[in-house]
Amino acid sequence: MNPVPLIRAARIRGRVRQLGRELAGAFAGNPGRVPAIVALLDGSFCFVADLVRAIPVPDLRLHFARAASYHGGTVSSGSVTIDALPSCVGADVLVVDDILDTGRTLAAVVAALHAGGAARVRTCVLLDKPARRVPVDGVRLRADFVGFTIPDRFVVGYGLDHDGRYRHLPDVCVLDGVAIA
Numbered sequence: 691m692n693p694v695p696l697i698r699a700a701r702i703r704g705r706v707r708q709l710g711r712e713l714a715g716a717f718a719g720n721p722g723r724v725p726a727i728v729a730l731l732d733g734s735f736c737f738v739a740d741l742v743r744a745i746p747v748p749d750l751r752l753h754f755a756r757a758a759s760y761h762g763g764t765v766s767s768g769s770v771t772i773d774a775l776p777s778c779v780g781a782d783v784l785v786v787d788d789i790l791d792t793g794r795t796l797a798a799v800v801a802a803l804h805a806g807g808a809a810r811v812r813t814c815v816l817l818d819k820p821a822r823r824v825p826v827d828g829v830r831l832r833a834d835f836v837g838f839t840i841p842d843r844f845v846v847g848y849g850l851d852h853d854g855r856y857r858h859l860p861d862v863c864v865l866d867g868v869a870i871a
């Protein structure tokens with residue numbers, strides 16, 4: 691399998707800078723409340739590392755949680771496991787993930803944060819694959835902040851993996867030969 695660049699590192703850098711400014715503006719609507727970012731591991735590790743340094747605010751909290759709906763393959767298993775979700779009672783929360791695919795992962799995390807007492811929950815993803823969205827409880831999830839909308843291809847790089855591989859690639863690449871179900 692041969693990863694072919696789809697979004698080059700320089701374009702990602704530019705878009706992440708813009709997103710950082712957009713997010714600073716979004717957080718400014720809640721003066722006096724320290725925003726809390728919950729980044730979903732493992733896939734968001736590159737994105738969130740660059741994103742937080744591009745948000746020009748004097749203070750924010752950064753937490754990591756782990757959510758998985760893929761278990762080594764390329765087909766979403768349908769069940770989402772969430773580990774280490776922080777307590778965000780009363781907080782203005784931004785969930786950051788690498789990619790919004792079926793929407794099951796983000797929907798489960800958003801629901802868990804609301805159930806845990808977060809005051810507001812918004813979402814930010816580097817990549818959006820709208821073609822594959824499924825309704826969760828009758829709702830097709832939309833992210834509040836999206837880096838790039840991409841076609842229905844399996845992608846790797848800039849944190850995204852195929853079975854643990856290719857996360858280190860600086861570009862987002864299409865992985866030829868991977869069938870998406």
Ligand code: IMP
Nearest residue numbers: 733766790791792793794795844845850
């Ligand atoms: P969802 O629950 O189907 O939206 O899946 C979201 C998770 O699936 C992401 O956080 C990724 O870890 C993984 N995923 C979905 N599409 C891709 C892809 O094209 N490449 C790598 N991982 C993906």
Ligand code: MG
Nearest residue numbers: 733760850851
């Ligand atoms: Mg993954």
